[in-house]
Amino acid sequence: MGTAILAKHYSAVVVGGGQAGLSASHYLTKAGIDHVVFEKRTAAHKWREQRWDSFCLVTPNNQCLLPDHPYDGPDPNGFMRKDEILAYLNHFVEKVGAPLFENTEVRLVEQTSTGFRVESAAGTMTCDSVILATSLYADRFVPRAAERLPRDILQLHTADYRNSESLPDGAVMVVGSGQSGAQIAEDLHLAGRKVHLVTGNAPRCARFYRGRDVVDWLTDIGQYDITIDHDGMTKKKHDTNHYLTGRDGGRDIDLRKFALEGMQLYGRFIAADGPVMHFKPNLKRHLDDADRVYNGINALIDKHIAEKSIDAPPPSVYAPVWEPAEETTELDLHAAGITNVLWATGFTPDWGYVGVPIFDGTGYPMQRRGVTQVPGVYVLGLPWLWTWGSGRFLSVAKDADYVVSHLCDHLSQAAPALKRAIAG
Template identity: 60%
Template sequence: MSHVNSIAPAGPGETPHHTVIVVGGGQAGLSISYYLKQAHIDHLVIEKHTVAHTWRSQRWDAFCLVTPNWQCALPDYPYRGDDPHGFMKKDEIIAYLDGFIAMVDAPVLEHTEVRKVKRLPAGGYSVSTSNGEYTADHVVVASGGYHTPIVPRMAERLPADIVQLQSSHYRNPQALPEGAVLVVGSGQSGSQIAEDLHLAGRKVYLAVGEAPRCARFYRGRDVVDWLADMRYYDMPVEQHPLREGVRDNTNHYATGRDGGRDIDLRRFALEGMELYGRLDDLRDGCLRFAPNLIANLDRADDTYNRINASIDAFIDKHDIDAPPGAPYLPVWRPEGERTSLDLAASGITSIIWCIGFTPDFSWVDAPVFNGRGHPVHERGITLQDGLYFIGLPWLHTWGSGRFSGIARDAAHVVAALRSAVDASAATSASLAA
């Protein structure tokens, strides 16, 4: 791991104060620290584990980026490798992050859990941690929005000899017991883990959800390149047709594996993968599925073709010379809906839950959340003085929770912070005079 500017925990009887406390030491929190250091604003980053912990510990062995390397654009730390249109693998991503960590040299208190952030009556915040008490004038929550893995209660009724993993704990096919594997969920993680198992020769059953898909390459270029030229990644959330509702969307599935390709579940089915609809229940030793496989596959393909059609329109409008394109035509269709699967007869010995995460901001004691527990903000700035969020999906644009957009978001939040700090200093100076 690269050098970290480690800070000692608070000593007994001390209540250290910082102008800003940043909760979370991932790429979002470190980006905030980078701009705070440039602005010469005192701050402390508090991280529950170690910096960039999620990238080191919650990715499977064959994990790689699904967006091209050129989109890795952390603050003043763009991708500098020789394959901008490739897709970094797990170890390369960690090496890229380690370089950024060393450059930022953030003041970090690691192995420290923030248990409560609370507004103080006189202003500012108390920050209670597993390593003592702190106070701050401002708090930036940079812990992301993926906190609690979603595992349905029906999992409790599965036979004890079936290995159950959440997607963040999956590593490779060899780590699973012999036998078939049920993957539940077909978003980015589910589809890629199902592919990983399928390529390893494992028998895979996949419960297909409503995740959309997109082409990896179309008309001679990566779809991401086309969408960048179309300024899709610069679209602010308030201009998106779904407005804030886009924050609830499941990411489109594709892969950067082996240089990048489509993930076509229909082709996997031709090759022996068993596709079902949404997993609903377990009764009498049988898994029960919703009869929506056909609709889910068709909907994913409709999205795929709709994105490509928008690229066609862009090419035509700007008279761009590009290879011809054509709509995707299904290579396989289910004969019907299968709604039950005998668990014992299937030979399933492992189940991997890939149905996402829910946010948990219960430790933030502030009236800034909506009825679903999501913070209400404008580009990360809440109505509660001194409280900010960073690193959330569609905080401002599509790239807000990714390497591509975090620099823009962090610069905006720190600019607001700097204005607040300067205003407070001016008020103090006026009172002192």
């Protein structure tokens, strides 16, 4: 894996060796396009190095549809754990056999009069097109307020969490209730640790409803085929994922139930003053909004079942099993016995190497289905690049296939124009 000698020119350069970049390489090879893939670390390293020990998929294995590499194991309706995911990805890496340079950072991509110039740790080259497949999850994000917490409290980002046993004794504060935060809070809770969870605006979803996995219902309804071009869908690119889990065969994550079992819940974190953390009094709103989405998804399934006259178990509506008696707006970590703070606050993108004008006012790439406004520049692997599954194993192959097809058309159109420019 990896080429020994770097060429001076390629038809395409792919930046990023995760599932998106490797999917692009698969289709580029299939189309006979000479290319190279640069990966700052190692192929699919985030799955290997930034996942906790009990990590598992939250979507069924049957949604693992990397190009020419669908899940073919014994449990299509189950949820692969970390070691199984790595085996699936390792096999994909071997199957693609990409011209991959690992541990090779791309430092600059810039436009030239005839194409693009790419500076990498392995050398500089020119190319006719570039696929940026580095996603939005480049760097750990931790709010600057974390700097104000006492040094005797261990602080970790969720990317560095492995298991309960690896943390010092004492209670744990998890900041953030998205997919990672909610699942890690559960992991600690099941291990018998006292957990404090700072909530956010993440919605939740049932795991199973009316006899089936909700993902299967949503697939039948066509939710995964809705594109960002549909009315009102553009904002989805920044939405937080629903929290649920595939652990132990899959189940709901109900923060209210955790509270009944002793987990302490808070509204959004806003500041720290030494050992004292401050929160907005919006816990109830967060819980109510998450339940509203939960019941809304189930109602969508109810409508589908009624319209299709499907024989299924009766419908139900989630009723809160716990309500906050009051809103806690501050907490002294020392007094509460909290010795660990886990920041489930997500990641930030790193587009600093991109010297091509493809971004909007928020720093997000302007694109339609991966095609930017700069001819020859493409993006892949972003959440809601085109559909719900764009950033996941479900649809990254479809996006990569489309992008590479467009890239091939671009190359065929650009070549005659370049020859005419040179001749002129």
